Amino acid sequence: MHNTFSDNNQIGVVSTFSELVNTNFQGDMNAICLYRNLAGDFKEIVSKLQLKENITDVSVEDLLALQLSEKGSTARETILSDIQLLADFGALPSLNLLKCYERDDELDFFSTDVYSYHVDRSPVGTDTFLCTYHGAASDILPNNQAEQKILIPEIREKLKKLHNGPEAEFETFLKDYFFDLHYQPKPNAEPVNLESGHLWRLAVDHPTQQVLPCIHRAPIEDDGEYRLLLIC
Known part of the structure; x- marks a missing residue:
């Protein structure tokens, strides 16, 4: 199966949902892609949904209530199928219509929002699933092309x-405020864009994880264009 990701050690490419959830992360591979070229008009769905706030949670009922063309209906079937597959697997998928995420500009030298390269952490064994149906898609970064920000001396x-507290409590402070989850790309780093339509599974930092967590970031949204994103 030829695709844009097949030559990348970090990414495993599969062709079924069953392979997506059952393939083990190993070695450098901490992202798995269910590669697909989706039919249908996802832009039509975006144009008919109501943005209530910068991130609007779209329910199955909201989707079913839309009056759509044949191509729009095809796109809706795909989204409903993805939601069902993930829910049956035991995940809690949410469909978001996104104008933008909240920015963290409190510190001029350190941002902890999702536009910064970061890893997800969980106390239990889990993975992050995501699919961008419309709009800009997320980026991931090979772990050897990034540096944990808390290790950069300045x-x-x-x-x-x-x-401004005891040295012994510094590491806990870094964890409590999520500073340790964020990374800076090394010079000449080559991020990989996840593109739209593919369903991704990314490794998360948790006690039983056998590989390094996947470093990723949300994209800067395209001007005037909302994103439609399934995530869990």
């Missing part, structure tokens, strides 16, 4: 000043 010094 950033670490600034965080120590911010902490």
